[in-house]
Amino acid sequence: MRYQLDLTLRHAEGALARVLGATERRGFRPLSVDGEAQPDGDRWHLRITVEGERGEQVLEGQLAKLYDCLAVQVSPC
Amino acid sequence: MSPPGRPPHAGVDVHAPSAARARNGARWLVDALVAEGVDTLFGYPGGAIMPFYDALHGAPLRHVLVRHEQGAAFAANGYARASGRVGVCVATSGPGASNLVTGIADAMLDSVPLVVITGQVATTLMGTDAFQELDVFGMTMPMVKHSFLARRAEDLPRIVGEAFRIARTGRPGPVLIDLPKDVQVAPAEHLPAHARSPVDAVPRPPDASLHEALALISQARRPVAYGGGGIVLADAVADFRTFVDATQMPTVLTLKGLGALPSEHPLNLGMLGMHGSRAANTAVQECDVLVVVGARFDDRATGKLAEFAPQARVVHMDFDASEIGKLRRADAGVRGDLRRTLAALTLPCAAHLHARHGAARRQWRAACQQRAHAHAARYDAPGDAVHAPTLLRRLSALAPAAIVACDVGQHQMWVAQHWRFDDPRKHLTSGALGAMGFGLPAAIGAQMQDPRAQVICVSGDGSFLMNVQELATLRRYDLPVKIVLLDNQALGMVRQWQELFFERRYSEIDLSDNPDFVAIARAFGIEALHVERAADVDHALDALLAARGPALLHVAIDTAANVWPLVPPNHSNAQMLDADDVASLPLAMPESATPPPEKPHALPA
Numbered sequence: 001m002r003y004q005l006d007l008t009l010r011h012a013e014g015a016l017a018r019v020l021g022a023t024e025r026r027g028f029r030p031l032s033v034d035g036e037a038q039p040d041g042d043r044w045h046l047r048i049t050v051e052g053e054r055g056e057q058v059l060e061g062q063l064a065k066l067y068d069c070l071a072v073q074v075s076p077c
Numbered sequence: 078m079s080p081p082g083r084p085p086h087a088g089v090d091v092h093a094p095s096a097a098r099a100r101n102g103a104r105w106l107v108d109a110l111v112a113e114g115v116d117t118l119f120g121y122p123g124g125a126i127m128p129f130y131d132a133l134h135g136a137p138l139r140h141v142l143v144r145h146e147q148g149a150a151f152a153a154n155g156y157a158r159a160s161g162r163v164g165v166c167v168a169t170s171g172p173g174a175s176n177l178v179t180g181i182a183d184a185m186l187d188s189v190p191l192v193v194i195t196g197q198v199a200t201t202l203m204g205t206d207a208f209q210e211l212d213v214f215g216m217t218m219p220m221v222k223h224s225f226l227a228r229r230a231e232d233l234p235r236i237v238g239e240a241f242r243i244a245r246t247g248r249p250g251p252v253l254i255d256l257p258k259d260v261q262v263a264p265a266e267h268l269p270a271h272a273r274s275p276v277d278a279v280p281r282p283p284d285a286s287l288h289e290a291l292a293l294i295s296q297a298r299r300p301v302a303y304g305g306g307g308i309v310l311a312d313a314v315a316d317f318r319t320f321v322d323a324t325q326m327p328t329v330l331t332l333k334g335l336g337a338l339p340s341e342h343p344l345n346l347g348m349l350g351m352h353g354s355r356a357a358n359t360a361v362q363e364c365d366v367l368v369v370v371g372a373r374f375d376d377r378a379t380g381k382l383a384e385f386a387p388q389a390r391v392v393h394m395d396f397d398a399s400e401i402g403k404l405r406r407a408d409a410g411v412r413g414d415l416r417r418t419l420a421a422l423t424l425p426c427a428a429h430l431h432a433r434h435g436a437a438r439r440q441w442r443a444a445c446q447q448r449a450h451a452h453a454a455r456y457d458a459p460g461d462a463v464h465a466p467t468l469l470r471r472l473s474a475l476a477p478a479a480i481v482a483c484d485v486g487q488h489q490m491w492v493a494q495h496w497r498f499d500d501p502r503k504h505l506t507s508g509a510l511g512a513m514g515f516g517l518p519a520a521i522g523a524q525m526q527d528p529r530a531q532v533i534c535v536s537g538d539g540s541f542l543m544n545v546q547e548l549a550t551l552r553r554y555d556l557p558v559k560i561v562l563l564d565n566q567a568l569g570m571v572r573q574w575q576e577l578f579f580e581r582r583y584s585e586i587d588l589s590d591n592p593d594f595v596a597i598a599r600a601f602g603i604e605a606l607h608v609e610r611a612a613d614v615d616h617a618l619d620a621l622l623a624a625r626g627p628a629l630l631h632v633a634i635d636t637a638a639n640v641w642p643l644v645p646p647n648h649s650n651a652q653m654l655d656a657d658d659v660a661s662l663p664l665a666m667p668e669s670a671t672p673p674p675e676k677p678h679a680l681p682a
Contacts, residue, residue: 013214013226013228014214014215014218014224014226017215017218018218021218021219022219025219055402057402058399058402058403061398061399061403062399064399065397065399066223067222067223067239067243068223
């Protein structure tokens with residue numbers, strides 16, 4: 001299954017690595033990554049496409065626990 | 078001699094801090110730790126953390142100098158587990174930081190609140206492969222609840238406040254603060270004093286999910302409560318006991334849930350899982366509703382997940398929403414504060430005690446209790462050799478209020494099976510990570526958090542040598558920890574698996590060249606005793622407990638003793654093995670690897 005992850009992150013050191021690392025460790029392979037920092041510099045908006053066999057709710061729950069993750073939505077694509 | 082918990086020269090301050098010293102980042106941090114309520118930290122100094130240690134000099138904080146950074150992380154871990162407060166450990170950059178890693182991982186996997194402070198090379202040197210430069214921020218990313226790299230002194234108030242708040246909020250965990258040397262020495266006079274951040278409130282359980290849970294439980298004819306470590310983390314032990322008493326629900330506990338219901342409670346069927354009791358595992362396999370409270374379907378608890386509790390509909394209560402449905406679909410998931418959840422469900426569930434399924438539930442309860450009685454552990458082992466479960470049961474009776482810190486291996490499972498716990502905070506065990514070397518430093522941390530507590534470390538000969546250097550810490554602070562070292566001259570759990578599942582090809586488990594543990598303890602200035610005959614155990618335990626300071630009891634046990642019962646890996650919990658079943662296993666036994674026969678004191682449970 002393929003999923004799209006729409007994330008809002010703090011623009012903090014390590015935030016991108018945490019999200020990508022957690023995604024891979026929880027069994028999802030990134031296929032594309034797209035994102036940019038907001039003009040005021042304190043937020044990242046990130047869109048990641050992943051594929052994996054596990055349920056998307058598990059991934060969403062784990063990403064939501066990251067301190068730097070302010071919002072996450074995982075949807076099939 | 079100094080009182081317990083104080084080093085020999087405590088109070089002799091030959092370099093009293095000067096009030097005239099300007100406040101820098103390191104001194105701000107020390108003041109912040111005091112303001113945060115920290116009383117003890119465990120650590121080891123080195124180059125990149127020297128400004129912090131300079132600031133520590135004369136500060137109203139007790140620093141426990143360990144002999145290896147892993148000991149600091151485990152000691153802070155034991156301090157936090159036993160007290161419920163945030164443990165703090167400190168190390169320098171590079172090897173100091175990397176030596177902390179196993180203790181940080183253990184805290185993450187077992188949800189222990191830690192704040193870990195590591196020195197780092199100056200920001201101008203970061204990224205240049207400088208001496209003792211290591212990316213501990215990146216290295217620990219998968220094993221922390223969060224981490225900060227403080228690049229400016231001005232960031233310290235926010236970082237330190239958030240670190241403590243994150244560590245203790247919700248499901249606790251470790252938070253790392255990496256602190257470059259130039260930030261430690263930067264001026265900090267202008268920074269505001271540290272203010273402790275309040276912990277986030279745990280959300281109330283939604284009413285709709287409570288109604289769903291109640292509806293399922295009310296339909297149960299064969300309910301079982303499955304309690305885990307989340308109960309004590311949510312400070313919900315009393316609420317859980319009230320729930321079990323009111324609903325009269327047979328109860329099983331995970332390794333980390335032990336003590337949430339007293340061992341002697343008539344509804345407590347014991348631990349479930351790989352080395353769980355037959356009564357607990359059978360009840361779960363036969364129940365029709367499984368009420369999961371603060372547990373997470375760990376593979377050591379469930380056995381083959383697809384065959385776990387096959388007839389049960391699941392009510393899963395947890396304050397970590399991400400655990401609900403992670404491994405087993407919940408028919409009713411209740412996310413939020415466990416105390417409120419249990420309080421809300423107790424009376425309505427109890428009202429069903431005598432409802433339409435009342436007779437069926439009474440019959441089920443009686444069957445569970447009868448099975449627990451029929452399969453109760455036996456302590457009448459024949460033979461002269463020491464039977465470890467009997468020794469532990471006896472020690473449990475002699476020291477019922479003790480905090481027990483375990484290492485990892487067979488002895489850890491024997492403690493779980495045979496010690497009578499009545500408080501989860503008195504059972505310190507490396508559950509999820511299974512880190513050998515945990516026991517002794519964790520016991521030191523537990524003793525430090527309460528100098529009056531009776532603290533016992535139960536270790537094995539493999540685990541003990543992994544952090545044996547902390548005997549020096551025990552002696553230095555004159556901590557009256559009592560160590561029971563169960564020595565089977567082997568890596569016993571690995572040996573057991575090789576015997577049962579690898580056709581008795583014994584590979585690198587022989588520790589028959591162990592050192593003289595009694596002599597080692599005495600070399601550290603610690604009283605030590607030895608016992609090898611069952612008849613001498615009572616006397617040896619009495620002598621151990623009567624020792625005024627730290628003491629070690631070296632116990633020679635049978636190399637071939639195994640932990641029973643056992644669910645083979647990737648098998649259903651219904652497929653438990655006892656010693657009697659082993660003969661039926663398809664084992665090939667090469668002549669060159671013929672093990673000694675297990676002595677007759679290995680009793681089936």
